[in-house]
């Protein structure tokens with residue numbers, strides 16, 4: 001797909017209904033040969049709409065009006081380009097803990113969490129957030145500023161108490177540091193402009209992580225996962241988890257990771273888009289059409305639920321498939 005097609009697809013499939021500003025900008029970029037030519041100077045993996053828009057916001061460029069955005073971006077192109085080459089789309093969404101929680105709570109406690117593709121590690125704090133499923137009573141530490149709302153369907157095994165977490169380790173090609181204001185600003189710019197609630201939640205989660213930073217290592221998940229699991233002390237259950245990560249890997253790297261996880265045999269929680277973990281997809285019952293952007297939550301490749309990509313919904317699957 002060419003760059004215009006990519007931006008048009010982003011407009012209709014991703015921004016529409018979620019971000020009027022991004023819908024307007026990417027729709028106009030798709031029809032702007034001059035700006036498309038600049039974007040095409042970048043390697044294909046760096047031409048993403050999300051990366052360009054976050055870079056312009058990171059540099060304080062205007063996003064409310066296309067003419068102003070276009071003029072500013074063209075004038076500052078060298079800096080925008082450098083930022084896009086330096087940074088990555090590393091959206092870190094603590095809300096995803098709401099869909100991980102029911103699985104984590106059922107594992108033998110205490111847990112040593114190992115997140116691959118951790119970004120800043122904000123999904124390593126499931127025991128530090130509060131949860132409200134279907135608007136009911138909140139579960140979790142009363143003093144937590146982060147309250148995760150999640151709509152459920154089907155027989156979700158909602159836990160009575162939070163898991164006990166004794167280890168928070170992660171690996172990322174480029175770990176972000178919750179103590180570094182520039183890294184935190186980048187994370188903020190990855191949240192779409194109108195999503196004020198997500199932004200506030202991100203800032204609160206960063207404060208929690210700063211008080212008790214995760215142990216993040218820089219590296220490739222395939223090259224580090226065995227050592228990370230081996231380092232878990234006796235008496236804790238090593239749990240490997242990831243969300244919105246496997247799509248970044250080549251098919252060979254995905255298969256290699258899955259093969260390693262099968263060999264390691266520890267609990268392995270994946271929360272990923274359809275199409276990236278074939279063994280999970282094969283066991284997934286027929287469900288909603290692919291234009292409904294839902295992830296699949298799985299434990300050791302057994303699909304358990306369909307989830308909202310930011311953790312906003314959790315549809316538990318029955319043995320026969322769809323939620324009851």
Ligand SMILES: C[S@@+](CC[C@H](N)C(=O)[O-])C[C@H]1O[C@@H](n2cnc3c(N)ncnc32)[C@H](O)[C@@H]1O
Pocket residue numbers: 088089090091092093094096116117118119120123171172173174219220221222242243244245248249
């Ligand atoms: C979209 S972010 C998701 C972050 C986090 N898992 C979450 O759900 O909020 C994907 C992350 O995966 C990381 N990543 C991509 N490929 C990787 C690899 N081969 N090894 C380690 N990390 C990787 C990226 O750098 C990025 O931080």
